[in-house]
Amino acid sequence: MTLVAPFTEITDVSGSSSADSRFVRRLLRRPQAVACLVYLAVLAVVAIASPILLPDVAAERAGDLADSLQGPSSQHWLGTDSLGRDVLQRLLVGSQDTLIGVGVALVVVMLLGIPLGLLAGYVGGRLDRTLCWIADLVLSLPAMVLVIVVLSVFSQNLVAAMVTMGVLTAPALFRVVRAATLPVREQLYIAAAVVAGLSPSYIVRRHVLPRIVGPIIVQLSLLAAGALLLQTGLAFLSLIAGPPAPSWGGMVADGVGVMFQQGWLIWPPGIAIALTVLALGLLGDAVRDVSTEGWSPKRSPSRSTKQREKKKGADAPAISVDDDVLLGIRNLTVSFASSGGNVRAAERVSFEVGPGETVGVVGESGCGKTTTALAILGMLGHGGHVEDGEAHFAGQDLLTLSERDIQEVRGSEIAYISQEPMVSLDPAFRIGWQLEEAVRANTPLRGADAKRRVQELLEQVQLPDPTRAARMYPHELSGGMAQRVVIARALAGEPRLLIADEPTTALDVTMQVEILELLRSLQRDHGMAILLVTHDLGVVADICDRVVVMYAGEVVETASVADLFARPGHPYTQALLASNPHNQHAAGMLPTIPGSVPELGAMPPGCRFLPRCTQSTPACELGTIPLLQIGERHESRCVHAREVRST
């Protein structure tokens, strides 16, 4: 049950250069990224230029000792250190060693991480397993400790230390590159390139590398930050950059030594280190955001605009509804935020479900069936909101309820089961526990009573060994068993309405029959109404009393099951019936409906089914088609409904 907002993956086969330049342009649109890049560029210039412009600083053993430990002044902008040397000069010159250290580590990381990562991800198999094992091994070594071991041999040797650091952290990049290469390799256009006989090295250079540049940069910026902290840490311990060489870490150590006399001195090098680490970290963040642009989940779902309007009006009078209507939906319009503005996934949807009645909602994928079901429960999720409409249930409009109030309805009044039983249960908890939780959440039963109820529920859904099933984890269940458990959970609060969203789609045929049989018997025993969302008219014929046919976000026909199958009043319904595999007696070709459901936000004017309809006339193009009464409790959104019905 995934609700995919209109989202088209752009598969760029044209090559890497255009993708690269687009990536850079998007990155440069972000002020954060630009600020980080500018800072790092300035730092690089300083690191190269200042030792040339200030040649004496690196070897300066002491400055004016009489002028030591001074705070900032016009002469010494950042003050003087314990030996009277200018802090600013030492900070500038000290940046060189720091950056050389980071650079060495990064070069080693890239030389090891990228080729080996590509190799492991691309070749796979035993080589992949061996390299991963080694990577895990190396990553579980304490890097700092081993670097110090190396430094006890190569005394004061910055390059040796940072090469070691590079070797020890290369597995981090290796893993990122490998993980990024694996899915790229699976993609169709790579397979096509292989079939076309292109050499692996060409494919890697041309197709794989450009796509994993983002993750590599992110990881490199993090590793650079780590290398910088290590380099300054080693200098702080005077394991590298011994006196008189200026270094940021050494300057902090100097500042700590004279902390009691002059508290200022640890600030300049501390800020320099922190800023550089921040610049690297934020750059990495920006690159990650750019390379995953458009996917990032929004943090809080926007509240329904309708709800906000109604809130202002305070207590709306309770709406009186007929006793023979359990759920009454009127003019429900739901839209989703997309990059091109709001698109409507369901528009002016109206239908009713009576107590104990089973109503099927049918249509192809993308017709707004699931959207409608989720809107009723206030569970549209990110970016989706109810624009307009009402959903009356037990005397209240569900769409105006606060989150707290609709929570009371969920589970105890209306329960929900989805088409993916295997992902509907929490993998970390036992079945019995999850059912008991649902019982406690939706009924006053506690303790032993709740446990007994769980047992009862498991028996009701006809699981072969309820006691054993209660002790199992979801991954130990088969699809059919999982769906029974999901149904048991939905029954926990004895709801008056069960919304079943494609409950049998993910199951094999025998399971489908059993689950439908189960639903039917539960309904018979408990008088529970069912709103059954499905694309399968066979299922509808099997279990439903009435049917709502949806197409492209609209209800196009409502009818009793008998009417619908005998005298369908809409060409779309006819087409659905014709393509239903259950109707095929002979081994002929299965007819399909030519064309596809129009994209949300790209609806044709007039009848939405027009482009695929075989019975259209010019009248079909004129304006929005209303839902017309064509028989007793039989409506159709077709201008030719009567003619269609008689064909």
Added chain:
Amino acid sequence: MVSMVIRRVFTAVPLLLLVSSLSFVLLSLTPGDAARQILGTRGTPEQYEALRQQLGLDQPVYEQFWHWLSRAVTGDFGTSIINGTSVAGEIWARLPVTLSLISGAILVSVVVGVAGGVFSAVKDGWLARAIDALVLVVWALPVFWVGSMLVVVFAIKLEWLPAVGYVPLSESPTAWARSLALPVFALSLGSVAAVVKQTREAMLDVLGSDYIRMAAANGIPPRSLIFRHALKNAAIPVVTVVGLQTIGLFGGAVLIENLFAVPGLGSLLVTSALSNDIPAVQAVAVVFTLVVIIVNFAVDIAYGLLNPKLRSS
């Protein structure tokens, strides 16, 4: 579970051999060997040769290694060439100090980090944004610098806690806790930031998953969704980060012990490295690796407890 234990042992042995043999080979490359180190510039060539023989340095490296290894497995790491004391004795005396420092930091990281991460994942508003910003700043600050600032503020300005030094637990529990407070705080900040970040991302990830939506659709209250369902599932990546952070904490401990004059393994490592005390450096490296292996092992067990799929397979 059993197969996992066996697998861990299979990785632990090569890891220890790798570290010890690498450090052994590296250290045998040192220009001045231990004999030269002990004699300094005074000894005659005869004395030097005699000492080399006595220390076994005239033998090939692999024999030296074998010799060292066969004693190391019995817990004998030789004697320090600087002051002639037993390296193993020194390590045993210092290990509890480092372990209390590190376990304190892990405790703080997990408690504060998970609480902060859950809060920032679930709540919007200025406090959640403040946590995000703080995480970033804390992550960018070097541990030795933070430690220094803490000393300035809490020890010098406010005089609440001692600036440096360590009091053993057996002497006075309160003084022990007070002497560790600042080092633990300084050491844990970075990993707190990492745990907050990972917890936040894992929580957001899990809270967006189908089973949370389905549980919500069937009336499970938000409190349970967050603190039972989401937290238990999010704990798996969080445990990974805590494990990695713990390995990093050993590096941080080296810095912190030196800054706060805490007599642990980290300060032993640095003083030994600065004075080329080869047996001590080697032994500390091996002990560190051993402790890290034990930590990884604990992380694996935690995985098994959190993820039923791993347990049954």
